[in-house]
Amino acid sequence: MQKVRKAVIPTAGLGTRFLPITKAVPKSMLPIVDTPTVDYIVDEAVASGITDIIIITSHNTDVIERHFAENLPLEKRLLTDGKTELCEILKKITSRAKITFIKQDTLNGLAGALLCAEELLAGEPFALLLGDEIIYTEAGQKPCIRRLCEAYEKTGKTVLSTMRVAESEISKYGNIGIKADGEIKEVCALVEKPAAKDRLSDYAVIGRYVLDGGIFKEIRKLTMHGSEIILTDAFHVLAERGEIVASEFEGIRYDVGDKAGYVQANVEYALRDKTLGDKMKRYIAALAKTL
Numbered sequence: 001m002q003k004v005r006k007a008v009i010p011t012a013g014l015g016t017r018f019l020p021i022t023k024a025v026p027k028s029m030l031p032i033v034d035t036p037t038v039d040y041i042v043d044e045a046v047a048s049g050i051t052d053i054i055i056i057t058s059h060n061t062d063v064i065e066r067h068f069a070e071n072l073p074l075e076k077r078l079l080t081d082g083k084t085e086l087c088e089i090l091k092k093i094t095s096r097a098k099i100t101f102i103k104q105d106t107l108n109g110l111a112g113a114l115l116c117a118e119e120l121l122a123g124e125p126f127a128l129l130l131g132d133e134i135i136y137t138e139a140g141q142k143p144c145i146r147r148l149c150e151a152y153e154k155t156g157k158t159v160l161s162t163m164r165v166a167e168s169e170i171s172k173y174g175n176i177g178i179k180a181d182g183e184i185k186e187v188c189a190l191v192e193k194p195a196a197k198d199r200l201s202d203y204a205v206i207g208r209y210v211l212d213g214g215i216f217k218e219i220r221k222l223t224m225h226g227s228e229i230i231l232t233d234a235f236h237v238l239a240e241r242g243e244i245v246a247s248e249f250e251g252i253r254y255d256v257g258d259k260a261g262y263v264q265a266n267v268e269y270a271l272r273d274k275t276l277g278d279k280m281k282r283y284i285a286a287l288a289k290t291l
Ligand code: G1P
Pocket: 110, 130, 133, 172, 173, 174, 175, 192, 193, 204, 205, 206, 207, 232
């Protein structure tokens, strides 16, 4: 099976849940401590063996592009000031993968975003990482996308990452019907954001996938739901043909597209930070006593 080298990160979207900041700053550039969200996602892809990344943007694209471009005067200044460690961090941002940007002019859903990347993908299998969730893994745990790439390379099927959620939460997610459970689950159906009573199982789809070129043929056959082309509808067709599997991930997932999830990610990453951690622990412990 062909090795997965490419990844797509859709970041277009108006970010209405984060207005007013997203009026001028794309949602994917909101920081978790000191690093933009999209950077954590690129890190996961690179740690999973991805070498080519396509970032789909819409408005305020230049800020994202500038983040991934070299800033030689700044690097020179940091070196002159003896801040070599910081300079290395900046260099790594630009050198760790080949990053290409593509603009999504019409905001017509996730499947619509993917169509923008079709030509650059040139028929190769690819990972898809949604821009508003990040997955923290500890040493010894496999990055989520790596697990999916391995499952794809083993089965040749489209692979979705999944997690169990409470009945009351299922209406926020794509939901899978399972034919055979196990480490690699055989998926027989999918439905987007069902009411709890209509759910197919307790398994929700999270924003990590490995797909191949075959998805585009299915996307083209879909009809729009309002202004959107729903990727889950294309997955359902593949699932009915037995061409989709799913696997659970290791680590902690943060829904940074949600305000509470975003703040939670900031608190927990700050607690893990080697320079901030102790200070934050003392602060949170003292604060907790007052609550
Ligand atoms: C998207 C997908 C949905 C998936 C979710 C994961 O929904 O359409 O199937 O479960 O991401 O976060 P969104 O959250 O963009 O509405």
